Amino acid sequence: MSTPEINADINAGINADIDADLDAGTSDQQDGRERLVVVGNGMAATRLVEQLVANGYPGHVTVLGDEEVPAYNRILLSAVLEGTHDRDAITLRRGDWFAEHGIDLRLGSRVLAVDRDYGDVMLVDGTTIPFDRLVLATGSIPTLPPMRGLIRHDGSLHPRVHAFRSVADCEGLDEAVTARPGSRAVVVGGGLLGLQVARALSLRGLQVEVVEATEHLLSRQVDEAGAKVLRRSLTKLGTTVYTGARVTRLVDPPSGGSVTDDGPVGLQLDNGFVLETDLVVLTAGGRPSTALARGAGLEVRRGIVVDDTLTSVTDGRISAIGDCAQHGGVVHGFVAPAWEQASVLANRLCGGDVTHAGSRVVARLRATDLDVAVLGDPVGADGEVVEVSNPLAGKHSRLVVQDGRIVAASLVGDLSRVGIITQHYDHGTVLGIKEHGDLLLPDVVPTPTVLPDEAEVCACAGVTAGAIRACTSLEHVKESTRATTGCGGCANACRDLLAEKLGAPVGGTGGTRPHAAFTTA
Amino acid sequence: MKLQPGRAAGRPTLEVLPWAEFPVNEGGLCRKGWTSTGLRGSRERLTTPLVRDRETGALAAATWDEALDLVAGRIAGIQDEHGKDGVAIFGGGGLTNEKAYQLGKFARVALGTSQIDYNGRWCMSSAASAGTRTFGVDRGLPFPLADVEQADLVLLVGSNMAETMPPAARHLDRCRDNGGKVVVIDPRVTSTAERADVVVQPVPGTDLVLALGLLHLVIAGGHVDTEYVESRTHGFQAVADSVAAWWPERVERVTGVSADELRALADLVVSTRRVMILTARGAEQHATGSDTVLAWLDLALALGLPGRPFAGYGCLTGQGNGQGGREHGQKNDQLPGYRMLVDPAAREHVAGVWGVDPDSLPGPGRSAYELLDALGTDAGPKALLVFGSNIVVSSPNATHVEDRLNSLDLLVVCDIVMSETAAMADVVLPVTQWAEETGTMTNLEGRVILRRQAVAPPRGVHSDLDVISGLAERLKAPITFSTDPEEVFEELGRASAGGKADYAGISYERIDAEQGVFWPCPSPAHPGTPRMFTERFAHPDGRARMHVVEHRGTAEPVDAEYPLHLTTGRILAQYQSGAQTRRITDLPDDGAFLEMHPVLAARLGIADGDPVTVSTRRGRLQAPARVVPTIRHDTVFAPFHWLGVNRLTNDALDPASRMPEFKVCAAAVEAQA
DSSP states (O other), X not given: OOOOOGGGSTTTOSOOOHHHHXXXXXXXXXXTOOEEEEEXXXXXHHHHHHHHHHTTOOSEEEEEOSSSSOEEOGGGHHHHHHTSSOGGGGEEEOHHHHHHTTOEEETTOOEEEEETTTTEEEETTSOEEEOSEEEEOOOEEEOOOOOBTSBOTTSOBOTTEEEOSSHHHHHHHHHHHHHXXXXXXXXXXXXXXXXXXXXXXXXXXXXXXXXXXXSSTTTTTSOHHHHHHHHHHHHHTTOEEEESOOEEEEEOOTTSSOOOSSSXXXXXXXXXXXXXXXXXXXXXXXXXXXXXXXHTTOOBSSSEEEOTTSBBSSOTTEEEOGGXXXXXXXXXXXXXXXXXXXXXXXXHHTTOOOXXXXXXXXXXXXXXXXXXXEESOTTTOOSEEEEEEEGGGTEEEEEEEETTEEEEEEEESOOTTHHHHHHHXXXXXXXXXXXXXXXXXXXXOOXXXXXOTTSEEETTTTEEHHHHHTOSSHHHHHHHHOTTSSSOTTHHHHHHHHHHHHSXXXXXXXXXXXXXXXXXX | OEEEEEEXXXXXXXXXXXXXXXXXXXXXXXXXXXXTTTTTTOTTBOOSOEEEOTTTOOEEEOOHHHHHHHXXXXXXXXXXXXXXXXXXXXXXXXXXXHHHHHHHHIIIIIIOOSOEEEGGGGTTHHHHHHHHHHHSSOOSOSSOGGGGGGOSEEEEESOOHHHXXXXXXXXXXXXXXXXXXXXXXXXXXXTTGGGSSEEEOOXXXXXXXXXXXXXXXXXXXXXXXXXXXXXXXXXXXXXXXXXXXXXHHHHHHHHOOOHHHHHHHHHHHHTOSOEEEEEOHHHHSSTTHHHHHHHHHHHXXXXXXXXXXXXXXXXXXXXXXXXXXGTSSOSTTEEGGGEETTXXXXXXXXXXXXXXXXXXXXXXOOOHHHXXXXXXXXSSOSEEEEESOOHHHHSTTHHHHHHHHHTOXXXXXXXXXXXXXXXXXXXXXXXXXXXXXXXXXXXXXXXXXXEOOOSOOOXXXXXXXXXXXXXHHHTTOSSOOOOOHHHHHXXXXXXXXXXXXXXXXXXXXXXXXXXXXXXXXXXXXXXXOSSOOSSOOSSTTSOEEOOOOOOOOOSSOOOSSSOEEXXXXXXXXXXXXXXXXXXXTTSOOOOOOEEEOXXXXXXXXXXXXOEEEEEETTEEEEEEEEEOTTBOTTEEEEEOSSTTGGGTSOOOBOTTTOOBOXXXXXXXXXXOO
C-alpha cells in the first residue's frame, strides 16, 4: 500500500504544478516502470483500472477525469433522477481506492492535447504528463439538436434546457424539478435514454411529452409494431409522444409572455406545432468524444479506429475503449462492450495476448412500468423472424433466428422469459423448431387431476395415495403408514384425500400450500 | 430418535422410536431414519478383516492381529522409504467427535504425517471459510434451528431441506403458519420450493451475482442498517462501491433472473426485519463457493441481521457430524478446538494436552481433493487409510480419483459394508455402526449431542477407536490412544479449551441432562451458547468483516460442444454415497436418473423414461431421463448416490476453501440409439 498522493485526494482537485509532475516523471523513468496514462474516469476507464489492479499491472498508472466527482455508474443517472437510487449508491470507486493501489487519480483534469512526438498529454492548466502507453476512454458527448435559441452567447445552454449525460446534468435537472413541482417537461429524443428520463420525470410528478425525430420510438432497437405498443403504453402512463418531429427553435410560450430564464418556453417543431413547457431535456443521442484523437492525428471515423488488440491503427502506444472507440466498424454506446474491451486491454497491458472479437449487446430499458429488452440488432439482423404480437395486451415479441439460434430479439411489454432468452442468445444455443415460438407463449397451466392410487404422497415414508385412501382418519394415517410424521409436507394432501373419500373437510393445519413461482425457466 | 431393543421371530431386533421432546426434529423422522437399523444383522455387514491376496487379487479373511500387523508393517516400510508424508489419512464428516479427534491426533503423533483431510472438505468448507473470515468463527447455524419458526423471511439459497433433512422442513411450515415467508433459490423447483412462498431459479453457479444484485438494491433504496454497519462491521464502503456495478438488468443477464423478480425479492427483503439467510451445498459447492457465501454475508451484515433475534445468516451443514467433524483436527490445517496448525500458541497448547513436543507436530498438508490427486505420484503419499468415506463414489472427477487409488502401494479402508472404495482396498477393516458404539456428534446448530451404544456390535467388528489404538501401538507411538469414548471426549474438551470451538465445559452427563450443549462452552458452569454474535463477533476487535467479491463465473462455461449445465444433488430415499442406504431393502433404489425440462427433452427427442447419455469432458453416464417441468430449460440434474455421476463432475477448486465445483459443469445429453 502506498502513501496517498495529494492528487488522489478528491478534495485537492488540480493543484499539481508542472515541476512536481516533471519530477514524478523523472523518478518513474528512473524506476523503469511503464507509465500508463488513462484519459477518462468513466465506466470503461474504471473497469480498465480495476482489471489492471486485479491482474497485477506492474507499471505506474495515472487516471485523468474531467469531472470533479469520483467515478460513478452513469447508466443509473435516470434512476437517481427518478429517486429509486440514492445519489451515493452509484459511486463506483473513490479516491482512497486509487490511493490504496498506488494509482495517481486526478479529478477535474481536462486534457487539452495529446502530443505523440513528445509522448505526453497536456492538461488545460498547462501541466504535461508523459506516457509510455496511453488509453483514451473519453466516452461520448451529447448531441445537441440544431435548434435556435438553445445556446446562449456565453456558450451555455438556455437555463430551461438540460442535457442528461453527467452527474452534474442529473443534479441540475433534479434541482429544476424540485423547484417546480408539477411542472411540464419535453424530452427531446425517443431512444432508450429519452424514455428512461421521460418515465423518471413522469414519476416525479411532471407532465411529460416526448419528441422523436424518426418515425417511431426506439427506432434503432425495435420494429414499428413494437414501437406502437410502446407508444400506447406510454400514452396510458400519461406521456404524449410526437414522432417524425424535429425541434427547430425555442420560442415565446404560446400562453403569452416571452422567453425568460425562469418562465415557461415554447418549443417549435418542424411541423409548425409549438409545445409549451417549463423544462426541456435533450437526450437525442451522443457522439464519440474524439477531439483529442483527431488533434493527435490518430485515425478517426465515427470513433477512434482500433484493431482487435484495441490499439489505434495509427499509433501502437495508444489504445481506445468504450464509447469513443470504433472496433470492427462498430461504435457501441453500451456498458457491456466497453467493459469487455477494458478487460481485454487490461489483459494485454499485463502481458496477455487476448484479443477482442466484438460484443453481444443486450440493451434493457430501465424505466418503471415500461418493459423493453433488445438483444443484438433485431431490426437489421438477417434470419427468420418468429413474432408474437398482441397490441391489445401491450405485448410485442420478436426473435430473429439463424440455424436454430436466436441472433437478435426485441421484447416489448412481456419480459417473463427475458432471462432464458438472454441465456440462449449469449450462449448461441441451438433450439428445437417449436422452441422459439413456445418461448414467446405463456406456459399451459395443467388442470388438476385425481391422483392415481400408486402416486406417492408422502416421500418421507414412501406412502401412496392408495394407502392414504385406505385409512379412516389422519390419526389412522399416522399410525398405519407414518405419512405426515416426517417433514409434515404431505399433511394437506392427506387431508384432501381423506376428505375426497369421506366427503367432508378434515381439520388441522400445516403442510403444502400453493406458492408463487417467479421463474418458469 | 430413540432406540428400543425388541424381538422378532426369536431374534433380537432394534426398533426406532420418535423422540418428540427433542427440539431439533420433535420426533419427526423420514424413512432413512425409520430404516436406519436395517443393516443390523444384514448379510451385507463386514464382520471380519479382509486382506487382499497378492497372488490371486482376492480378498481373504484375516484375524484382527494379522490385519493390523500387516498394515502397521507396510506403513513403517513406506514411511522408511518415502518419509512420514508417504502415508495419508482420509476421514469423514460422519465420524463421531471422538473418532475425528483421535484420527487427527493419530495422523500427527503416531504417523507424524501432514497428509490428512476429510470429505467434509466437500460439504460445507466454503461456508466455513467465509464464516471464519467474516465472523471470526465458523458455526453452521449461530442459533437453534427452531428459530426459523420466528423469522419474518427465510431465504434458502441452494438448499433442498425437505429432501435432505425432511424433519427440519417442519420449521419452515411453522414459519409460514406464523405469518413468515419462505424464499427458495434453486435451479429446480424442489419439494422444498413447493412449500415456499417464492421460488427463484437462477442459472447454476450465479448465486453470488444474485446476492450482489440484492445488496445493490438494498443500498440504492437506502435500506442499509447504518448504525449496525458503523458499530459492528468493517469494510462496508468498499463493498457498497463494488456493488454499484450490479444493477438489476446486469444481474438478469448473468443469472437469468429477471430484473423485476430481483426487485420484488429485494422489496421482500427490505420490508421485513427478521430476515434469515441460509445457504447450503447448492450455493457452496462451487469453485467460487466461498466468495458466494461472502456475498450473502455482506448482504446479511448490510441489513444488520447477524446477532438480531430470529434473524441472521447460517449454513445448513449436511453430514451427520458435519459440524463436529470439522472442529477437532481431521482437517489438513487445523488442530482440535478449531485451532490453526500454523499458530505456535495452538501447537503448544494441543501438544501439551497430548504430551508431545510441539515441534514434533507436522505442518498443514494437502486439502482433500489435492491429497487424492497426489496419491501414488512421485511427490505424493503411497499409502492411504480411509475412515468413514466412500471416495470413489463421492469424489469429483471420480475416474481420475479411482486411477490415483489404484496407483497406491497400500489402501486401507475401515467401513461397515463393502463400499465401492472398500472393494479396491488391500486391507478392509470392519467397524461399528452408530447403534453399536457411544460417541458425540455436533449438529448443524453447534449443539453437541450424545449417542449411547444401544446394542453389542456383531462378533468380529471393532470400533474405529480400536483400529486407531491398535495401529498406534504397533507403530510404537510415543503416547497411547484411548478406546473409551468418554475418556476421549474429556481429552478433547481439554484440547479444545480456549479455542474457538471450546468444549471444555461439556460432559456426557451434561449432554444427557440438557438435550445437548451448544459450544462454545468453556467451563462446567457456563450455560453453553445457543445464540452467537448478539454482542460481538469472534474477531479480536469484536467486529465482522465485509468482503469485496467479484463474479468470476463457473470454471467450465457451457459451449457449443457441451451446451447444458449439469448440476447434482440428493434425493430423499438415499444418503450421500449410498453405501448404507442402497443396501437397505426398505428404501427404494431406482438408480441414477437425469432430470430435464420437457422443452429440452422435446429438443433432443427424448421422452420420460428413455435411456439417455450425459457426457462431460471427464466422463459419460447412461441413465433414464426423468422429464419434469420444474427444472430450468438449460440445466440437467443427476443425483450423486450412485457410482458414475461424479465421474462427470468438475474438480476445479475454490481457491480459499478447496471445495470442488460439484454443482455445475458443462454437459451434453443425447438420446440413446
